[in-house]
Amino acid sequence: MRSAVIVFPGSNCDRDMAVALERASGTKSQMVWHKDASLPDNLDVIAIPGGFSFGDYLRCGAIAARSPIMRSVVDFANKGGHVLGVCNGFQVLIESGLLPGALMRNSGLKFVCKDTDIKVETSNSAFTNMYSKGEVVTYPIAHHDGNYVADDALLARLRGDDRIAFTYTDNPNGSTADIAGILSENRRVLGMMPHPERLNDPELGGTDGNRMFTSLAEALVSA
Amino acid sequence: MKARVYVTLKNGVLDPQGAAVQHALGSLGFDGVDAVRQGKVIELDLTETDAAKAEASVIQMCEKLLANTVIEDFKVEIL
Numbered sequence A: 001m002r003s004a005v006i007v008f009p010g011s012n013c014d015r016d017m018a019v020a021l022e023r024a025s026g027t028k029s030q031m032v033w034h035k036d037a038s039l040p041d042n043l044d045v046i047a048i049p050g051g052f053s054f055g056d057y058l059r060c061g062a063i064a065a066r067s068p069i070m071r072s073v074v075d076f077a078n079k080g081g082h083v084l085g086v087c088n089g090f091q092v093l094i095e096s097g098l099l100p101g102a103l104m105r106n107s108g109l110k111f112v113c114k115d116t117d118i119k120v121e122t123s124n125s126a127f128t129n130m131y132s133k134g135e136v137v138t139y140p141i142a143h144h145d146g147n148y149v150a151d152d153a154l155l156a157r158l159r160g161d162d163r164i165a166f167t168y169t170d171n172p173n174g175s176t177a178d179i180a181g182i183l184s185e186n187r188r189v190l191g192m193m194p195h196p197e198r199l200n201d202p203e204l205g206g207t208d209g210n211r212m213f214t215s216l217a218e219a220l221v222s223a
Numbered sequence B: 001m002k003a004r005v006y007v008t009l010k011n012g013v014l015d016p017q018g019a020a021v022q023h024a025l026g027s028l029g030f031d032g033v034d035a036v037r038q039g040k041v042i043e044l045d046l047t048e049t050d051a052a053k054a055e056a057s058v059i060q061m062c063e064k065l066l067a068n069t070v071i072e073d074f075k076v077e078i079l
Helices: A014-025 A068-078 A088-095 A152-160 A210-219 B016-027 B051-066
Strands: A003-007 A030-033 A045-048 A082-086 A102-104 A112-120 A136-143 A147-149 A164-168 A179-183 A189-192 B002-009 B039-045 B072-078
Touching: A003 A014, A003 A068, A014 A045, A014 A210, A045 A068, A045 A088, A068 A082, A082 A088, A082 A210, A088 A102, A088 A189, A112 A179, A147 A179, A164 A189, B002 B051, B039 B051, B051 B072
Parallel strands: A003 A030, A003 A045, A045 A082, A082 A189
Antiparallel strands: A102 A147, A112 A136, A112 A164, A164 A179, A179 A189, B002 B039, B002 B072
8 A cells, every 4th residue: 555644834643644554554654745736656555644733823714725736636536546535634534525514613712631431433445344333442632613514405415325424422513413523425525523544552541542553454455 | 895794604504602702791791682592793994996896706606705605605895
């Protein structure tokens, strides 16, 4: 699996993401600066990491979503490439139009940083095929704007197409229908607020997050 | 030519910051505030001298970047 991690000014989970991808695939992940206009060739997956791209100015992820490299990322996704966005990466994917809805300020107005139980709602994606539907895993969250907003029509569509990937068992931010992560229509773009890449080493509290990256690596074995 | 853009949350979108401001006004003794909605004002200095062209261009800026039209409305004033 050939992967790249997009780096914006203010990204701070980019190296963790690269380590997680490398451990699962055995192949070094390529770091791509936001001002680059093109991506490395033959990528299988692109990760948009967490952090505070452009200082969260205007709206979280708004400026990053309009940076030069994102045009190539959107093209890559539209051609069927896999894209994972975590935390600020989820916000960037929404701002770039690759995922629907909006992420707003947490309903409690506070930055929430803690381990959170999340329920796997579908195992039908390259990201989640090693999980069982209904299984509960504990991943860290750390965000101020993770309150996922979807109107009734969008929520019905997400539910009907089995595109809700994860929900919180104890909603920390006011998200519609406890949503923690969603898939695109073709199931190849996943955006989620919890951080699987932060659980990739026993010294960091566990290795449960590995499963998402191993899922991906097995689904996207490079030719 | 200057333009001023007002970006506000759409009706029906919950505004927790507005609710917190309303609560704080109440605790300061300002009674009778039924609701508070918080938004942004963005001022732009433009080289364009034709008001209609300036407005059309700022509307595009709003749609592409300044507002998230999923949850926000915007209003443009050319000054």
